[in-house]
Amino acid sequence: MPIDSFRWLPGAIGAYYRGLPLQKVEPIPWTPLAKPIEECRFALVTTAGLYMKDRDPSFDLDGERRNPFWGDPTYRVIPREARQEQIGVAHLHINPADLLADVNVALPVQRFLEMEAAGKIGSLAPSSYSFMGYQPDNSEWEKRYAPEVARRMKEEGVDAAFLTPT
Amino acid sequence: MPVLARVIEAVGISTVIVTPMPYFAEALGVPRAVGVAFPFGHPLGHAGDRDEQMKVIGDGLRVLREAPGPGTVEHLPYEWPDFERWKREWQPAEPSPIVALLRERMRAQAEERRADPSLRSE
Numbered sequence: 331m332p333i334d335s336f337r338w339l340p341g342a343i344g345a346y347y348r349g350l351p352l353q354k355v356e357p358i359p360w361t362p363l364a365k366p367i368e369e370c371r372f373a374l375v376t377t378a379g380l381y382m383k384d385r386d387p388s389f390d391l392d393g394e395r396r397n398p399f400w401g402d403p404t405y406r407v408i409p410r411e412a413r414q415e416q417i418g419v420a421h422l423h424i425n426p427a428d429l430l431a432d433v434n435v436a437l438p439v440q441r442f443l444e445m446e447a448a449g450k451i452g453s454l455a456p457s458s459y460s461f462m463g464y465q466p467d468n469s470e471w472e473k474r475y476a477p478e479v480a481r482r483m484k485e486e487g488v489d490a491a492f493l494t495p496t
Numbered sequence: 497m498p499v500l501a502r503v504i505e506a507v508g509i510s511t512v513i514v515t516p517m518p519y520f521a522e523a524l525g526v527p528r529a530v531g532v533a534f535p536f537g538h539p540l541g542h543a544g545d546r547d548e549q550m551k552v553i554g555d556g557l558r559v560l561r562e563a564p565g566p567g568t569v570e571h572l573p574y575e576w577p578d579f580e581r582w583k584r585e586w587q588p589a590e591p592s593p594i595v596a597l598l599r600e601r602m603r604a605q606a607e608e609r610r611a612d613p614s615l616r617s618e
Contacts, residue, residue, distance in 0.1 A: 333531045333571045335519035338583055342602075343595070352523040358566035359506040360527055367557055375504070377497055378537065398593035422592040424537035425585060432543035441540075441549055451557075461500070464592070468499050476503035483509055490560060491504050492553070493513040494539040495497035 363490065365452075370489040373455040374408075375479070377463030378429055378436040378496040379421030381406040389420040389462040401462060403470035405479060408458045410439060423464050424496055436494050455486045463496055498524040512560040514539045514552060521569050528563040530556050531571040535586035541574075548574075 336344035363370070379389050390402040408417070417433050419426035434440050442454040459479050465471060483491065498521060501511040505527045515521055516539060518531030532539060532552060541548035552572065559570055576582060591599065 331571070331573070333516075333518055333533045335517040335531070337533070337579075338516070338535050338586060348519075352520070354523060354525040355502075356525065358525040358527060359502050360566040361505050361508050361510045363510045363561060367561055373509075375500060376539075377500075395593050398597045421537075422588060422590075425588055426537070428543040429537060434546075434549055435538050435540050435543050438540055438549060438553055441546070441553055445553075463497070464594075466594075472499045472503065476500045477507075479500075480504045480507040480509065483504065484507060488509055490510045490512070491501075492556060492560075493497060493501055493504075493511060495513065495515050495517070496537045496539060 365489065367451055367490075368449060369452045371453045371455050371487050372442055372451055373483050373486070373488045373491050374437055374439065374442065374458035375461070375491055375493045376437045376459075376496065377461045378424070378494075379419055379462035380408055380429070380433065380437055380460035381418050381420060382408065382412060382416055383418040384416060388418060391420055391422055394422060394464070399466050401464035401466060403461075403465060403468070403475055405459050405461045405475050407482075408437060408439070408460055410443065410454050410456055410458065412439060421462055421464070421496070436496050438492075438494075442492075452489070455483065455488050457482060457486060498526045501526045501529075510560060512556045512563075514556050518569050518571055522567075525567055526569070527566050528559050529569045530559050531569060532574060533572075534574075534576050535582045537586055538576075 386406050419429045428435055445451045446453050501513050505511045511527050513529040515529055516534055521529035540552045555572055
């Protein structure tokens with residue numbers, strides 16, 4: 331059964347998203363997996379609005395409150411050593427309760443460390459990344475921040491990225 | 497998220513997305529994705545459910561390994577119980593700024609129509 335992508339949304343909002351004109355840009359980029367999963371280094375990417383509370387600023391939610399047609403396009407680095415209690419959630423479009431209880435529902439750092447220990451993946455990279463998913467205009471992502479994250483991944487020898495939008 | 501995957505893939509890093517909205521992965525075109533019938537904020541399943549999270553991650557890694565080419569989107573069969581409760585539960589306690597603003601505009605338009613009968617569509 332195909333998944334109904336709009337099932338969780340209130341009717342009017344679902345209808346709005348369903349009606350958006352979308353353009354598929356070809357060709358879709360393609361990088362064949364270079365090596366067996368058991369040898370790959372992974373980085374995680376989520377759009378859950380996560381940040382390291384003691385080290386980094388939150389996402390700019392006040393800016394979004396002033397202009398609801400704008401969402402903070404920056405990103406935060408989440409290190410592999412991050413513990414649950416160090417992680418904050420800044421995202422005005424979801425209930426953050428489960429992320430604050432178990433961040434692995436969207437950024438599975440513990441699960442990837444377990445797979446690393448079990449030899450099921452090569453390793454989890456030092457850095458994973460969180461964006462904040464409300465982006466009415468994603469041109470800053472495309473031109474600036476996604477290329478920056480991709481470059482950092484290359485510097486850390488990442489082979490594959492596991493992405494979890496919220 | 498499709499744009500993030502495309503930019504990362506383009507520098508030579510293989511990507512896979514786990515998304516509650518496979519519609520957009522299909523319409524915009526992404527290298528590889530799996531769709532989940534899970535509420536927003538829960539791409540890998542329930543908080544505290546390690547087995548469920550591992551199952552979804554395993555499917556993601558399988559598609560990462562086996563996808564024959566760009567635009568591979570697989571819909572996973574896992575269900576999310578208690579749909580009616582979770583249709584509210586995933587949402588923030590307060591409506592987001594854009595939802596609050598659009599609701600306000602719709603309310604204002606409805607009031608205008610009431611005040612001026614010539615604006616009624618019937």
